[in-house]
Amino acid sequence: MVLLQVMYTDLDFIATFNIEPEVLQQFLFEVYRHYNNIPFHNFKHCFCVTQMMYGLIWLTDLKSKMENIDLLIMLTSAVCHDLDHTGYNNAYQINARTELALRYNDISPLENHHCAVAFEILETRESNIFRNLSSDQYKRIREGIIKCILATDMTRHNEILNKFKSILPGFDFTNKEHKDLLMMVLIKVSDISNEARPMEVAEPWLDCLLQEFFNQSDVEKLKGLPVSPFMDRDKVTKPSSQIGFIRFVLLPLFIELANLFPCLEQHIIDPVRKALNYYTEMEKALDKEKQNRSHSESGAKNKEAADLQPEASKPETQ
């Protein structure tokens, strides 16, 4: 929590937006309290995503390209983006007809909820870090945070990526539509950036994600609900989960962002390519192990069959 405070201070938010330190502390404490103790979507995930956003802001020198209020929107969106996640994704919410799905009519139920919880925290004066801003500024921040948090729904991934691609050739930091899309891409990149971290950090995060996935699919099986194949413990392995995700989701997104900010190539694309190699090797090793196992199993079966044959029909041994 202290480190998050440092990020707000470091980016000059405290001074620019007149945020009192006790209010920031109270806000961050409320945020902390509203993350659940679940394997993946917990406060540590919130911290990692915020830290990545903070790192990206500095690496791309966004301070010189965007207004401070936009940076405040991005960092606060990262902090709040998974508030009160219960460990069950939107597909589950919709299929199980949970309270959230009913409340939000199946439209990004989780993301709508994360955002609503954020603004509930901000409704309390003691934890409202925006309380010294004008109503126009508050309005702009609210609109921005809603846009950013709702952009983290992965069912909108292609829509957002394609729009971003289409504006990239003439990207203009003074164009609101362009800036909004960049902010959405930045939170998306931060949200799914674990594989850009060192392997010792990334792999345990994958274990946590799979634990949450498997838990969901176990419950879905018990309740007779549809099970997503990428969450099924009988179908998924670590490499099978990561190879497709890195190839078809991470790299295409990260490459577009690096088109705008070439310095990111070394920071986010190189490590992700390394991770892809790592999981490809792991896949090969698993395949080999599987082959060996099936060979030895079929060898054992043959031997069993041979042992069951009558003496006369057994092959001659020398």
Ligand SMILES: Nc1nc2c(ncn2[C@@H]2O[C@@H]3COP(=O)(O)O[C@H]3[C@H]2O)c(=O)[nH]1
């Ligand atoms: N397979 C895989 N999925 C991921 C990884 N990181 C994030 N995701 C998925 O991307 C989603 C982003 O939004 P959520 O946090 O709701 O849930 C996340 C996961 O479903 C990863 O490293 N591997």
Ligand SMILES: [Zn+2]
């Ligand atoms: Zn997240």
